[in-house]
Amino acid sequence: EELDEFNRRIVGRIEVVRSFPEVACPGKSVRRMKAIQGDITRLQVDAIVNAANTSLLGGGGVDGAIHRAAGPELVEECRKFRGCKTGEARLTQGYRLPARWVIHTPGPVWNGGGLHEREKLASCYRNSLRLAMDQGAGSIAFPCISTGVYRYPPDLAAQVAVETCRDFLEETGADLAVTFCCFSKADLELYQKLL
Numbered sequence: 001e002e003l004d005e006f007n008r009r010i011v012g013r014i015e016v017v018r019s020f021p022e023v024a025c026p027g028k029s030v031r032r033m034k035a036i037q038g039d040i041t042r043l044q045v046d047a048i049v050n051a052a053n054t055s056l057l058g059g060g061g062v063d064g065a066i067h068r069a070a071g072p073e074l075v076e077e078c079r080k081f082r083g084c085k086t087g088e089a090r091l092t093q094g095y096r097l098p099a100r101w102v103i104h105t106p107g108p109v110w111n112g113g114g115l116h117e118r119e120k121l122a123s124c125y126r127n128s129l130r131l132a133m134d135q136g137a138g139s140i141a142f143p144c145i146s147t148g149v150y151r152y153p154p155d156l157a158a159q160v161a162v163e164t165c166r167d168f169l170e171e172t173g174a175d176l177a178v179t180f181c182c183f184s185k186a187d188l189e190l191y192q193k194l195l
């Protein structure tokens with residue numbers, strides 16, 4: 001009888017808990033995201049993302065800056081991957097960078113938008129976030145992937161970046177602070193408007 005009474009109370013409690021309405025927290029994930037203007041190689045975050053090419057062996061733009069700042073050990077570690085497909089991501093150590101890890105992701109080349117560029121760019125953000133989360137990172141910084149020599153329109157790219165990161169944070173509940181590190185003031189303004 002005592003057990004029955006105990007169970008009834010527990011069940012009662014469970015029902016009470018269940019009857020609470022879902023508490024929506026609009027904007028919670030947005031508060032985990034911020035945009036700054038600066039050089040990504042200087043950031044003290046757990047992981048910085050490199051807008052790499054599919055060879056993963058270094059290039060120009062932000063890729064060149066990251067390899068220069070990290071030192072020659074970075075390209076040595078990258079060799080083990082034997083390249084990486086567009087939209088996928090690979091993690092290495094940060095070597096001489098203040099960041100502990102570098103996540104390398106080749107963005108899509110813009111060809112007018114009809115060749116799945118949007119999905120591929122979203123994959124870059126999602127796969128980078130997933131790697132960071134699995135690694136236990138608490139903070140990650142992204143450059144404006146594909147908006148340099150790969151010619152993705154910066155306003156469209158910023159939309160993909162913010163939406164994909166917001167959805168990821170909401171869906172996974174990841175405890176991850178996201179910084180969009182813009183090189184130009186124009187990019188910073190795009191992100192500020194969206195955030």
Ligand code: ADP
Nearest residue numbers: 039040051061062065144146147148149150183
């Ligand atoms: P992609 O080949 O993906 O287009 P780029 O390196 O050409 O890559 O350009 C991507 C973005 O990175 C551009 O917005 C560019 O201005 C920016 N960028 C270049 N150097 C840095 C840096 N040191 N820190 C942050 N962003 C940078």
